[in-house]
Amino acid sequence: MGSEISLYAPDTDRTPAALAAVRSVFEREEQRFSRFRGDSELTRVNEAAGRWTRVSPGFAALVTEALRRAGATGGRFDPAVLDAIVAAGYDRDFDEVIAGARGALRPARPCGRWREIELLEGEILLPDGVGLDLGGIAKGWTADLAADAAVEAGLAWALVSAGGDLRIAGDAPELDLTVDDPSQGGGALAALRLASGALATSTTVRRAWGDGLHHVIDPMTGAPADAPLVQATVWAPTCAEAEVLATWALLTGPEAAASVPGAFLTPEGDLLMSFDEEVAA
Amino acid sequence: MTVAPVSKTTDTRKTRWSKGRVRAVAWITGGATFLTVMGVLGVSPKPAQSTEAARHRRKPQRQKVIIRHVIRRVVIVDPATSAPVTYVSGGSTSTGGTVSSSGGSSGGGGTTAPPPPPPPPPPPTSGS
Numbered sequence: 001m002g003s004e005i006s007l008y009a010p011d012t013d014r015t016p017a018a019l020a021a022v023r024s025v026f027e028r029e030e031q032r033f034s035r036f037r038g039d040s041e042l043t044r045v046n047e048a049a050g051r052w053t054r055v056s057p058g059f060a061a062l063v064t065e066a067l068r069r070a071g072a073t074g075g076r077f078d079p080a081v082l083d084a085i086v087a088a089g090y091d092r093d094f095d096e097v098i099a100g101a102r103g104a105l106r107p108a109r110p111c112g113r114w115r116e117i118e119l120l121e122g123e124i125l126l127p128d129g130v131g132l133d134l135g136g137i138a139k140g141w142t143a144d145l146a147a148d149a150a151v152e153a154g155l156a157w158a159l160v161s162a163g164g165d166l167r168i169a170g171d172a173p174e175l176d177l178t179v180d181d182p183s184q185g186g187g188a189l190a191a192l193r194l195a196s197g198a199l200a201t202s203t204t205v206r207r208a209w210g211d212g213l214h215h216v217i218d219p220m221t222g223a224p225a226d227a228p229l230v231q232a233t234v235w236a237p238t239c240a241e242a243e244v245l246a247t248w249a250l251l252t253g254p255e256a257a258a259s260v261p262g263a264f265l266t267p268e269g270d271l272l273m274s275f276d277e278e279v280a281a
Numbered sequence: 282m283t284v285a286p287v288s289k290t291t292d293t294r295k296t297r298w299s300k301g302r303v304r305a306v307a308w309i310t311g312g313a314t315f316l317t318v319m320g321v322l323g324v325s326p327k328p329a330q331s332t333e334a335a336r337h338r339r340k341p342q343r344q345k346v347i348i349r350h351v352i353r354r355v356v357i358v359d360p361a362t363s364a365p366v367t368y369v370s371g372g373s374t375s376t377g378g379t380v381s382s383s384g385g386s387s388g389g390g391g392t393t394a395p396p397p398p399p400p401p402p403p404p405p406t407s408g409s
Contacts (some may be wrong), residue, residue: 175380193369197365199366201384205384258358258359262360269352272355278368
């Protein structure tokens with residue numbers, strides 16, 4: 001998934017088993033949802049666009065969730081932006097994109113064809129020319145599964161961090177976390193404290209490969225978003241939901257702070273916080 | 282009266298150069314040597330460049346780099362839905378490292394997590 005995966009948990013005799021469970025979950029879901037692997041289930045589904053294709057229950061579950069979230073956000077979160085992100089130049093693993101100094105490959109065109117995707121009794125139908133890119137939501141989904149797996153392996157609680165998106169499972173104490181400044185060499189933007197749920201962050205500053213070229217696609221235009229926020233960090237009960245809301249908030253702008261709990265950095269340097277505030281002693 | 286020519290003795294000692302002359306010759310010689318070496322290096326064949334090195338020398342388009350943000354102000358907003366999260370204002374992050382949230386595949390950024398709590402002390406053992 002192109003991300004560093006970390007497990008934070010009590011150090012007990014169950015920890016090695018929990019670590020193995022987390023690793024296993026990420027390997028399984030990577031095999032399912034990576035668009036950069038020729039043998040992944042996602043690649044097979046995308047290549048079969050235009051005809052009904054049998055999918056695994058896990059694949060169907062995430063696509064169902066993704067389509068539901070697309071409807072809830074009015075299409076601002078769109079899982080069918082594969083063509084758009086490839087057109088912008090992100091057609092291979094991100095490290096290769098950077099090394100090759102890619103520009104946009106072809107002009108952008110609006111997305112929105114997620115509405116035409118059908119799922120029925122274990123089979124999926126993508127319209128011709130439509131491809132799924134489940135990158136962010138798949139990462140959050142996998143973090144959720146992995147945190148639960150770590151607790152099922154015997155830990156009292158676990159925090160799984162995947163590329164900075166994180167999920168807490170079990171009966172955790174209050175944990176201290178920071179929201180990173182996305183700028184070069186930045187430190188912490190804010191200090192948070194929480195014991196449950198998930199945090200996910202979306203920004204146009206990282207995973208960028210050129211002027212105006214980054215991987216957060218605005219489905220309305222099909223081009224990398226000219227986002228009204230620099231960064232959006234959102235809390236939600238699950239990491240998959242937090243991922244969707246972080247992207248939605250980034251594209252929505254400062255008014256998102258009134259709708260979802262999070263930390264939102266404006267281009268002018270204001271940090272909008274819709275969390276309870278505790279003044280440090 | 283005969284005047285015999287005074288016999289002339291040949292001075293066989295080497296002529297001593299003045300310090301200034303020695304210094305000047307040293308500078309000229311050294312400079313000439315340096316220029317000769319640089320010239321030789323300049324015309325010598327270069328080692329073959331690897332494809333990788335050549336590719337990196339074709340400098341990629343510069344990425345936009347945002348200098349560290351200076352937070353002008355923190356605005357606390359009441360959200361429509363509450364969350365069990367507290368923003369700790371006025372203090373730095375806890376010691377010992379914290380987990381950070383930074384965007385990853387959705388765009389980088391992220392949150393940083395705390396270190397796990399220390400393990401419980403081992404149970405006392407009876408003396409042998």
